[in-house]
Amino acid sequence: MPTFRIDGKDISVFPRDKAGSPAIYLNTVSDEGRQVYEAAHAAGCPPFTLVAISNLDWNHDMAPWDSPAAFKGGEAFTGEADDYLRLLVEEIIPKAEKELAGPPAWRGIAGYSLAGLFALYAIYQTDVFSRVGCMSGSLWFPGFKEYICSHEPKRWPDSIYFSLGDREAKTRNPVLKTVQENTEAIHAHFLAQGVDTVFQLNPGNHFVQGIERTVAGIRWLLSR
Numbered sequence: 001m002p003t004f005r006i007d008g009k010d011i012s013v014f015p016r017d018k019a020g021s022p023a024i025y026l027n028t029v030s031d032e033g034r035q036v037y038e039a040a041h042a043a044g045c046p047p048f049t050l051v052a053i054s055n056l057d058w059n060h061d062m063a064p065w066d067s068p069a070a071f072k073g074g075e076a077f078t079g080e081a082d083d084y085l086r087l088l089v090e091e092i093i094p095k096a097e098k099e100l101a102g103p104p105a106w107r108g109i110a111g112y113s114l115a116g117l118f119a120l121y122a123i124y125q126t127d128v129f130s131r132v133g134c135m136s137g138s139l140w141f142p143g144f145k146e147y148i149c150s151h152e153p154k155r156w157p158d159s160i161y162f163s164l165g166d167r168e169a170k171t172r173n174p175v176l177k178t179v180q181e182n183t184e185a186i187h188a189h190f191l192a193q194g195v196d197t198v199f200q201l202n203p204g205n206h207f208v209q210g211i212e213r214t215v216a217g218i219r220w221l222l223s224r
Contacts, residue, residue: 001034009087011052011096012052013099013100014050014051014052015099015100016049018101021048022105022108023048023100023108024048026110028115036211039215045222064144070176106158107129107130108129114141116138117134120148123154131160132157133161135216137183139182140178144182149186160197161198161200163216163217165202165208165213200217
């Protein structure tokens with residue numbers, strides 16, 4: 001498993017030997033790339049390369065713009081997603097794909113929580129990804145639904161997977177409680193544009209079965 005570091009980010013490449021397999025880029029909160037890859041393999045996913053990026057400054061790298069803390073005692077968001085995305089596209093992807101037997105059939109971008117939000121935001125800034133996995137995405141982020149519905153992606157994706165826990169919106173927090181409503185609205189928006197998309201509601205809150213939910217999204221993207 002090749003690993004390298006660029007600008008403080010740790011990158012792990014889990015390649016399958018089959019040339020031309022798709023590549024999925026996964027931003028992770030706690031270096032769970034190996035767990036995701038092994039679980040995906042155990043679940044019978046077709047061959048793919050997983051490129052997992054960790055050691056991210058979560059509320060900085062994954063946030064599209066500045067926003068106050070979402071809950072009491074939390075950290076504010078300092079939106080530098082554009083800078084991180086530039087690093088991903090211009091430096092991380094080329095170096096990761098040098099480890100592969102050949103160019104990937106297609107590239108996907110996926111993530112859980114704020115990384116799910118970032119995955120969706122990414123297709124509005126770059127055309128290098130054709131499939132998106134937004135698992136328990138932080139689509140409550142202020143102004144994000146409005147941004148998605150009023151702008152066009154750089155490239156309309158071939159497919160998008162959305163998921164959410166059925167208890168994630170059950171909170172008194174006025175910001176976080178919009179998450180299901182916003183996810184359903186964004187899903188409907190892409191559906192109306194003819195994008196192959198699905199919205200999966202899972203049992204539980206935001207903090208359960210993160211690996212399993214991530215694998216479910218990747219498996220769906222690989223099946224299209």
